[in-house]
Amino acid sequence: LDQNDAAQSGSFLISVSDDSNPLGTWRNWVIPSSWNGNNFAGNWGDYQGVGYDEESLLITANQFSFAGYFDYAKIRVIKKSDLYYTTSDTCKWYDFWSISFPGASGRVFNIRPVIHQSPSDTTYLVHIPYYTGTAYAVYRIMYGQDGVPPLNGSVLSVTQFQDPPQAAQPGGAVLESSGPELTNEPVFRDGHIWLAHSTRNPTSLSYSAVRICRFDPKTVQVVEQMTFGTANKWYFYPAIMSDKNGNIVFTASRSGLDEYVSAYYVGKASGSTSFTQPYLLKAGRGPYNKDYGSGRNRWGDYLGISIDPAGESFWMMSEYVANPHNWSNWIGEVRMMPLQGASLKTSTAFLDFKTLERTKERDTITVQLVNVGSQPLVVSAIGKSNPNFQLLGPATYPVTINSFDSLAVKVVCNPQVTGLLKDTLVIDDNDAVATRIPVVVESYDLNPAQPQKIFAVTGATNSGNTYSINKSSGESTLIGPSGSNAFVAIKAHPKSAVIYGVKTSVDGSEIWKMDANTGKLFIKKAIDVTEINAAAFDTSGTLYLLSKRNIIYRFDEVANTSTRVDSVKSSTAAIAFDPFTNLLYGAIYKPLGSGKDQLYRINLGTGDTIRVGNLGNGKPLRDIFFDESGSMFGFMGSPSEVASLVSINKGSGAGSVIGSTGLAGFVSSAYYPGVINSIGESGSAQIVGTYMLYDNYPNPFNPSTVIRYALPVAGNVELKVYNTLGEKVAELVNGFTPAGEHTVQFDATGLTSGVYFYEIKTRDFRAMKKMVLVK
Incomplete structure (x- = not known):
């Protein structure tokens, strides 16, 4: 979709490939949604539905005025031949608008076109009201002798469906998760239409479920209708598909008070009166609470499912929370029909353990070996060669896996050496196609920082590298890649000497740790503080985080929790604790005007700032730190300038340039002073x-x-x-x-x-x- 209020224009954007190669030639169309037929309608199409039959592409939309008011639902029919084969730059379409519920005058909201998987002399569309009801609307289009398709509709009577309650999740934020209306396309196959929509769970009214309906569109009679739900869970935004044998699979998002929004799928065999259990496709990884200032925490309806015409596999793209407050899609494949013979399908084609600290971290990945064939699969052996990976499988072989049954095999990674470690799982079975699963992990040591050495990381300007900085001259020396160009801070733990790194976004942040020998950082954990601007350890080893909104947090690494301490009364670019007094110092963040080089102390109890002074050269401080004698240093210069190392009088704020680092992309520094036994600065x-x-x-x-x-x-x-x-x-x-x-x-x-x-x-x-x- 494309829409522009100022220009009073709206468009449907359509791309069509010229063959089955997705990397080949495509024809791209921009077709106005703000027109009805040949006339400007003064509105634009939202929430499009896309269906098709043998002859036509079907597009539906809710039409809104450019002032933001709903006008009506619209159907657009486009001949596929016009999109496929025309040599001109134009195509024609037929529009139907101001569509009412059959037998009533009220205009409907949200019509979904049907995906026709088998031939039909009639094109179908379906509407389900967004409130409790006992009827669907079924619309039909048949091309007349003049080639103009007329539209008519009928009422399909069904058992009552109810407006579903909105979904909840851990943490208490309610998700706006739709009503009972159709949010994905119904499917026509062999004379019947399948559809799925949300409803209130009839056996647990506080939760939502999925209503499945199969009906005959010619007689407008229900063939079967069932409701799927489970205790204490909300299901929403289902998408359904049928294979050629009449088996169905639907995918949906699911949440509970003990479960973040996750992606699931459920099947039902042809002729069966019950569903399979719900299978997890991808688990949610955090809460979702993002209203963009509207007050509505809306979950997206970005789910879909389709059938592979060559192998009758269901391919689904379902929605889940990828990390706190960030949704994503996960793609999965499932079958309801067995292949001929014995056929092995694994739950993953590649085992990636990402990164693990040598001898201190281990991880386990479970691989499901599924027989999707019609004959028993006999596994004679499963082999591997690298001792850093362990296989927890059957005690004895051979093992027989019956049709549509599975065997769980666990692979444990407990690296004893560092480096990029690889292996291959070799599965010996009676499948004609050999199965090999690559395994990989990057193993590392967290070597601590050398005492009295300055470390610095850069952003994209210097390719995200780690450098050492000469304390006497400011000269930089490359250590190696840092692993990312998105760190906002690095700081050395005063007890362990391990360097911590912080990456951040509007959705959350991550704690990384550095191997000081190579300069590379490795991810350790996600934290719930967003948009971190600076970080510092106090003398006890407690990490403090400062957000761009000037809120300072105390981070508990063991509990992985962050506690708000206070709001700093000035925008701050960098913070550091004096290793002798544990006083917190801050450098102002002020991109424009005078006073960009100001230094102050921060009262952790109140957030108040006490002015110390200015560097004296008008240059902003990018970072500050203390050495083993309690002397203060910093890096100055705007983000686009080459940073310089400066010594700073912590009593007056006056700065003295030591030398240029030669780094324009400087981000942050870390310094481990070692044993602190020396005297602090004298008083008067x-x-x-x-x-x-x-x-x-x-x-x-x-x-x-x-x-x-x-x-x-x-x-x-x-x-x-x-x-x-x-x-x-x-x-x-x-x-x-x-x-x-x-x-x-x-x-x-x-x-x-x-x-x-x-x-x-x-x-x-x-x-x-x-x-x-x-x-």
Whole structure:
């Protein structure tokens, strides 16, 4: 469809191939939907239906005025010969509009054309009201002697169908999932029409189900009608198809309070009075809540099913949630008729374990071996050769799989070496066609970052690479591909030294982790925070995420949950925690005007910002970080400029350029300082009037805490930590120290829980305090 309110135009866009080769020649047509016959109608066609018979292509639409009001339903009939064989650039059509329900004056909404799978002297269309009812409308078109097709209709009486309730899903957001009207095309085969639509589940009124109806369109009599539903589930937007033996399959979306919207299919054998169980085609992977500001969380009706005329296989394209708030389609094939002989069909043609961390991650994929043949399939053996893959199959062979039965085989990947690992499942059976299933995984180690080394990633401008940055010159050196050009932040965990990466979108985000030896990142988990702009670890190793809407979140990696902390009162491009004080600093995001180089502290309790100062050169800061001494650094320059490494005075914000990185596509940086035992920046000696050893914070702690002390005069200082036996366990300071206040971080990662004492000694002062390590 195409529509333009300003131009008051609407069109049907049609493409027709000249043969069965989809990569061959196509004829493309733009046919106005805003015309009825040869006259401009002042409206446009929406929600098109597409059907066909031997002679014609059938298009239906709901016609809306350019002011947005529904006018009527329309049917357009186009001779297929005009689309296929004409040498001109024009074709003709027949239009029917302002169509009413047979025997009534009210205009109908939503007519669906029928897909004719066998010859018929009549073309059919069907309408089902979008409210509770006991009747369908069946429309017929027959070409007259003058070649002009007339339209007439009849009422088909059916048992009552009810307006279905809207579907729910985990998390509580209700899905607008249609009424009982037809949303996909009925099917004509061998004198009967099959159709499927949503209805209220008659045995569980709070849920929706699928009504199946088969009727004779000539006598306008129901042949069979059945309702399919299961306990505590909603089924919606079904699409149905029949094969030449009268078997049917329908596909539908399904959800429950314990199930995200998933794609399912159900079959019914010819002559049977019951359905198969519902089979999962693709499981939903998250909630769907996207209303585009309308207040309506509408699920799409983008499902379809067709029959392969060569082999009578059903091919379906069904809808599910691919990731949070993002719908997608999954394609599947199923048969209701066996092939001659023994014939093996596998649930997948390729086993891809994606990426797994060596010795730490394992995954299992189940392969269904299905016999779609008429004779028993005898599996003599299943082989593989790579020891990084394990096969969990039958204990003994041979194994016999009867017609339309299956055997589940599990393949386990537990990689013990790194690299791109491959194998092939070789299935030895009595099928004339050999079955081979390739298996692959990329195995990796998460080597931690080397201490005191700057890592940087780039976007598409520099092909999504990882670089090391020389701290003294700013010069960049390529490490390798990062694995994506869409990272928004990378940061080093202060305890494990593993570098984390963040990818984000309006639908959700992902946490990746880097092998620091190669610079490549690997996906670890999806998270529910959207549009992340910056990230930083605090001194305890907690990851904080900042969204483009200036909301800061605390991420719990173990629970995989994000908690909103507060809203930062300024648009922020980058954040970083001081490793000694755990104070949070931010660099402003201000693409236009003055003050683009502003630096401030962020109060995590209130979101308020406290201005520190400006770099002094008007260049925006892209990222900031601290080193092992508590000194601040950053990367400056707009996204289109080559980024430069700068040192920053965290007291005044003033910046000093170290050197150019040569990277125009700079995105973010990561720095692991290693063991932090050195002194933080001095305070002013003028405001320190006496010696002081302060209480450490936090206390109790795990595994690190900050110790603060004050010196009225410069001198040699010793600051040591002892256990309860009087044994020295750490020496934090030993040397000349200027006057002022100082902080030092004590990391007790290698120590056991208990009481410890920290003691300061100078020429004129000595003090000791107690602290508690709780692990």
